[in-house]
Amino acid sequence: MLHNCVKELRARYSFSQTELANRVGVTRQTIGFIEKGDFSPSITLSLKIAQELNVSVDELFWLEGEGYNEE
Amino acid sequence: MKNDDFRVQFPLWNIALLLILTIWSYGVVYAIDLAVSDFEGVFYTTGQQVYVNWHMPSVLSLIIGQLALIAFFIIYFIKLRQYNKNNPGNELRPFTFLKPHELLEDDELFRQITERTTKKIYILYAQAIPVVIFLIMFLPTHRFLYIALLIGLLIAHNALYFWEIRKFMNGKTQLSHTSINAKKRLSKFTLVTIAIITFFALAFPTYQVVQIQTNQERMFEQFERCLEDGHEAILTEDSTVNCSKD
Numbered sequence: 001m002l003h004n005c006v007k008e009l010r011a012r013y014s015f016s017q018t019e020l021a022n023r024v025g026v027t028r029q030t031i032g033f034i035e036k037g038d039f040s041p042s043i044t045l046s047l048k049i050a051q052e053l054n055v056s057v058d059e060l061f062w063l064e065g066e067g068y069n070e071e
Numbered sequence: 072m073k074n075d076d077f078r079v080q081f082p083l084w085n086i087a088l089l090l091i092l093t094i095w096s097y098g099v100v101y102a103i104d105l106a107v108s109d110f111e112g113v114f115y116t117t118g119q120q121v122y123v124n125w126h127m128p129s130v131l132s133l134i135i136g137q138l139a140l141i142a143f144f145i146i147y148f149i150k151l152r153q154y155n156k157n158n159p160g161n162e163l164r165p166f167t168f169l170k171p172h173e174l175l176e177d178d179e180l181f182r183q184i185t186e187r188t189t190k191k192i193y194i195l196y197a198q199a200i201p202v203v204i205f206l207i208m209f210l211p212t213h214r215f216l217y218i219a220l221l222i223g224l225l226i227a228h229n230a231l232y233f234w235e236i237r238k239f240m241n242g243k244t245q246l247s248h249t250s251i252n253a254k255k256r257l258s259k260f261t262l263v264t265i266a267i268i269t270f271f272a273l274a275f276p277t278y279q280v281v282q283i284q285t286n287q288e289r290m291f292e293q294f295e296r297c298l299e300d301g302h303e304a305i306l307t308e309d310s311t312v313n314c315s316k317d
Contacts, residue, residue, distance in 0.1 A: 027072055029240070030180040038245055039180055 001064045007035040009053040009060070024048040072177065074240045077154040078163070081173040082233035084147060086226050091143055093222050095136025100215045101129035115307065173232055184244070188235040191258070192228050198261050199224055199268065206272040216275045220268055227264040234260070 010020055010031075017031040024045065033039035034049075041049070043057075050057045072079065105126075115124050148165065155162040163172050174189075175181040203220050210216070238244050293312040297304035305313040 026178040027181065029072065030178050032242065033180055036242075039183070042179055045179060 001037060002040045002061055003037060003064060004034060004061045006031070006049060006053070006060065009055060010035075013053065015052075020049070020052060023052050072175075072181075072240075074237070077150060078172050078175060079236055079240060080233075081171070082229035082236075084150075085173070085229045086233075088143060089222050089226050089229070091136060091139040093219055094132050095140060096218050096222075097215055098129045098131075098133025098136055100213075100218065101126060102133065104214075173229075173236070175236065184236065184239050188232055191235060191260075192231055194258070195228060195231055195261050195264065196224070199227070199265055202265050203268060203272075206269065210272060210276055212276040212279065216272065219275075220272060223268050223271065224264070227260075227267075231260055 006020075010017070015023070017035075018028045021028045021031045025048070026045065030039065030041070030045075034041055046057050046061060050060045053060065115122050151163060151165060174185050176185060203224060206220065207217050235244075290306070290312055293314070294304045297312065297314040300314070302314045305315065307313055
């Protein structure tokens, strides 16, 4: 299963789900599902989110058992 | 996108239209059958007078269906205009022949949800259509029933679509488990759909048989009464008993 720290990083930049969704061109529901780990985004969308949150994709997403990457 | 978005609610509009079409088609089917095969049966004469043999259920269904269709399209176009006004750049066409409005493809998540839901509908059709074919094959009944069964399937399809999208919009869908469980052969929804379709398919001919039997009993009673009174009993073309003195 794919884990992520989108919620934590979004909070750091004080973005709401809607705001982040608008910045990367998706719906609010998509951000919500990504944060819950219920949806694995495409590489393009992962890159866009990482860019908005100023991190690399592998800092934002990691596979189960590989640990939390955020410093 | 919100839960009350017109596109999310669209399967419900489809269901409403299908229900109206069911009522309307009863009248249409009866009228066409009459015009093609039994036009003389529309009229009957008693002495010098000619009467029209109105079949009230079909006449009523034709009128009610027609009025309901007009009302439906007026409300639909008002709602559509409202939606298009509130969503400039994302307008919906009035008719959905090319792309049904309920197919949500706003982004990759919605595309995935739509694919997942249409996969479930594919399974529903794959399992329910053979049952419908089987029922049509063995039931020697009015062709309205066949139309009603197909409309029933379409209603089930739209209900399933709405159910799935609603579940997703309420955050109850788990997309991490998107594959269909092959061990689970029939979903509850498909089972209920097949059960309802079978019930109606059997109920309609049963009702017809009961009606024929009741009519026969009534006619026998009229015959007996006539003969007991010393009159002559004649069976007319429209299945009524004429009692006349010798």
